Amino acid sequence: MDYQADAIDRVIKNAIKVMEDSKYQMFEILEASRQELVSLNQELKRTLKETTETLEKVDQLELNYRRSRIRLTEVSRDFVRYKEEDIKQAYEKATQLQLDLMIYREKEMYLKARRDELQKRVRNVENSVERAESIGSQMGVVLEYLSGELGQVSRIIESAKNRQVIGLKIILAQEEERKRISREIHDGPAQLLANLVLRTEIVERMLAKQEFKMVQDEIVDLKGQVRSSLEEMRKVIFNLRPMALDDLGLIPTLRKYVHDFEEKSKIRTIFETRGKEHRLSSAMEAAIYRLVQEALTNAAKHAYPTYVLVEITYQAQLVKIVVQDNGLGFNVDLLEQKSKDHFGLIGMRERVELLEGRMEIESAENQGTKIIIHIPTNVEKGKE
Secondary structure, three states: OHHHHHHHHHHHHHHHHHHHHHHHHHHHHHHHHHHHHHHHHHHHHHHHHHHHHHHHHHHHHHHHHHHHHHHHHHHHHOOOOOOHHHHHHHHHHHHHHHHHHHHHHHHHHHHHHHHHHHHHHHHHHHHHHHHHHHHHHHHHHHHHHHOOOHHHHHHHHHHOOOHHHHHHHHHHHHHHHHHHHHHHHHHHHHHHHHHHHHHHHHHHHHHHOOOHHHHHHHHHHHHHHHHHHHHHHHHHHHHHOOHHHHHOOHHHHHHHHHHHHHHHHOOEEEEEEEOOOOOOOHHHHHHHHHHHHHHHHHHHHHHOOOEEEEEEEEEOOEEEEEEEEOOOOOOHHHHHHOOHHHHHHHHHHHHHHHOOOEEEEEEOOOOOEEEEEEEEOOHHHHHO
16 A cells, blocks of 8 residues: 555656646747747738838839820820930830839739738737647646645545556646647647748749849748748757757756857856766756756846856765856845746746755845755655
8 A cells, every 4th residue: 555655656746747847848838939929920010011112112103104104105106296215215114114013013912922921820829829828827737736745645545446547647637738738839830831831932933933132032031930940949859858868968968058058148158067977867867957957048038147157066965056147136035926037936946846955046136146956866766
């Protein structure tokens, strides 16, 4: 009986860890979707403005073209008043206006198609944001329930007639959340790739009409979207599980992440290690990696520092993590109010408590922030 209760407790703890990781991955996906929505709305606004300007230009060109045709007819009929040079000029002007009108009509069609496509993408991303927010809320409820007092949960489980069924239901709920997250990931990159296909078709039509200048501009924009889409997909894949963590270990993976963080954020970032490095359990290394990742993300998003120090110290049965920046800082006493700006730190503290560690925060306004985390590495061994 005791062995079965302990086994259920381990299942619950594992589910908590997975749900915690999934929650932050969902927040990252949600944030990326919101940023994409902002970008799409900005692009849509520019496209609507350009479409309006093009429509006005087309109307003006049509008017000028009709006038030029009337002028051409007039000079062609009156050989007494007009010379051959006048006829030539009137013909060339009418021809040029006709060509300009054709180009701007094509541009009008392209802009209208682009406008409709952007409006559709905005609606899709808005739906994705709503679904992600709903899933995040549901995951929070599940996590809050699972994070309750495990002793009480064990007593409830012991009173049940079939504890194995309850354990399987927990695992099933975990897998269902993973499926939902997978669908959200699928919707994001799939939409990006669909847009790229549409853009290439537009380029093909423009090439067929030999609008090389517009093609060149479109290809430059298209190349930028391809790079952005590739970066977004790589970020999603990497955030799900850094493969280097299993292959190389915690320190090399963190060193690469810090290097990439520095290049992307343009924040001077130093990574140092102390003590004798040794491999930890896969779950422990993943947890430490996520804590450092969250700390750096919070610093870049809220503190606006020019310098960040990440220090990992290996001690006997303990790993110490220090993340220090010279950013804006904040009043630590306000942290317990769980304001929006400190949501990431609140989540970090909850994750550290799940690892039976402790987290200290030293900060003041305009004095930077220092986060110190102590995580025991012998917890899992002691419980086996």
